[in-house]
Amino acid sequence: MKSKFLLILFLSMTPFLSAVAQQATDTLAPTMPGKGNLVVRPIFNYYKLKPSEQNLFSGTVLESAVHFDYGLTGDTSIMFHISEKRQNEDQETRVNGFTDLKVTFKWRFYQDDFGPVDTFRLGFLAGLELPTGGSEFTSNTTVPFFGLSAMYVEGRHGVTSSAVFNATDGDLDNPVLAGEKDANHIAFNAAYLYRIKPEAYGQELVAAWYIGAEINGDWESDDDIEMLLAPILLYEAPSWAFEVTYGIPIYEDVNYRPETDYTISLGLRFLF
Amino acid sequence: MYNKISLFVLTALVLVVVGCSETQKVYDNTPLQGSSVKFYVAGMGCPKCANNITLVLDKVDGVDGPKIDMSTGLVTIDFVGDSRPSESDLAIAVKESGFTYKGIKE
Numbered sequence: 597m598k599s600k601f602l603l604i605l606f607l608s609m610t611p612f613l614s615a616v617a618q619q620a621t622d623t624l625a626p627t628m629p630g631k632g633n634l635v636v637r638p639i640f641n642y643y644k645l646k647p648s649e650q651n652l653f654s655g656t657v658l659e660s661a662v663h664f665d666y667g668l669t670g671d672t673s674i675m676f677h678i679s680e681k682r683q684n685e686d687q688e689t690r691v692n693g694f695t696d697l698k699v700t701f702k703w704r705f706y707q708d709d710f711g712p713v714d715t716f717r718l719g720f721l722a723g724l725e726l727p728t729g730g731s732e733f734t735s736n737t738t739v740p741f742f743g744l745s746a747m748y749v750e751g752r753h754g755v756t757s758s759a760v761f762n763a764t765d766g767d768l769d770n771p772v773l774a775g776e777k778d779a780n781h782i783a784f785n786a787a788y789l790y791r792i793k794p795e796a797y798g799q800e801l802v803a804a805w806y807i808g809a810e811i812n813g814d815w816e817s818d819d820d821i822e823m824l825l826a827p828i829l830l831y832e833a834p835s836w837a838f839e840v841t842y843g844i845p846i847y848e849d850v851n852y853r854p855e856t857d858y859t860i861s862l863g864l865r866f867l868f
Numbered sequence: 869m870y871n872k873i874s875l876f877v878l879t880a881l882v883l884v885v886v887g888c889s890e891t892q893k894v895y896d897n898t899p900l901q902g903s904s905v906k907f908y909v910a911g912m913g914c915p916k917c918a919n920n921i922t923l924v925l926d927k928v929d930g931v932d933g934p935k936i937d938m939s940t941g942l943v944t945i946d947f948v949g950d951s952r953p954s955e956s957d958l959a960i961a962v963k964e965s966g967f968t969y970k971g972i973k974e
């Protein structure tokens with residue numbers, strides 16, 4: 597128990613330790629659209645789940661989500677997250693519906709730009725998950741959450757990390773993913789991205805290719821803990837981007853929800 | 869539940885205090901001369917990030933089609949019409965894009 601606590605504490609502190617990029621798929625970064633600009637980010641997350649000790653769910657979840665991130669000032673933005681979920685239990689029981697709406701306020705409170713592309717940034721985020729979802733996918737409570745994010749980009753290397761605490765106070769009828777039970781939840785993520793192309797930027801604004809990996813961790817106050825390792829491929833043009841990740845578990849101690857077999861995420865990002 | 873909210877509010881307040889301690893450099897307010905200007909920007913971590921500058925500068929009166937060189941951080945803008953932005957307008961636009969203005973190229 598003590599070692600688990602220390603592990604969680606260490607990983608929750610990663611924004612301060614690595615404090616480091618180009619934005620990865622699940623790791624929140626202290627970047628936001630410029631004032632009056634909008635980023636629309638559709639993303640599809642596919643989860644293959646297998647039974648754990650106390651939860652015998654075996655099946656898949658497909659989450660189709662859209663984030664709308666609007667720049668309020670150079671340092672702040674407001675983000676809306678809407679998603680629709682399709683939960684299939686061994687191809688027999690199928691339920692689908694909208695999940696609770698998430699409203700997030702992001703604020704970058706520290707920024708040190710030390711080169712043309714080089715930067716170190718720290719951000720704070722806070723928000724509410726509102727009970728607007730369909731009957732199968734709502735917690736029926738308003739869930740406050742807050743967290744910290746950090747980013748470090750130097751040349752072709754970029755690292756981001758984030759930790760978000762969700763004060764969960766209600767559960768879904770059939771909780772299968774982290775954060776859906778009546779247990780507080782910390783999502784901790786860290787990512788590294790390497791720019792493979794272009795080797796060096798030039799006088800024109802051109803697209804870039806990145807590869808990297810992300811660690812996605814979830815700890816819940818009923819002691820369920822899980823960490824996934826997800827390689828990332830990211831293509832980023834000046835006004836849009838494409839991302840794909842494949843996540844596999846590297847540490848699982850999950851009893852009250854199903855274990856993750858693997859996850860696949862496909863996403864697009866558009867800047868207006 | 870009240871403990872959770874208290875922790876939430878306390879953390880937010882601490883961060884507001886830390887964040888508000890930042891000071892801003894003041895730039896010249898007189899309109900720039902000539903048909904174009906080049907200035908430096910830092911912190912453009914990725915192409916999509918940098919494009920925020922294009923979108924924000926395009927809204928500044930008198931500015932046409934910013935060109936961004938991410939290798940040096942040099943941004944070139946041409947002026948159109950009678951209106952000319954000041955250096956202060958450029959610095960504000962860069963800050964509102966989320967980056968750091970580093971001054972006009974001499």
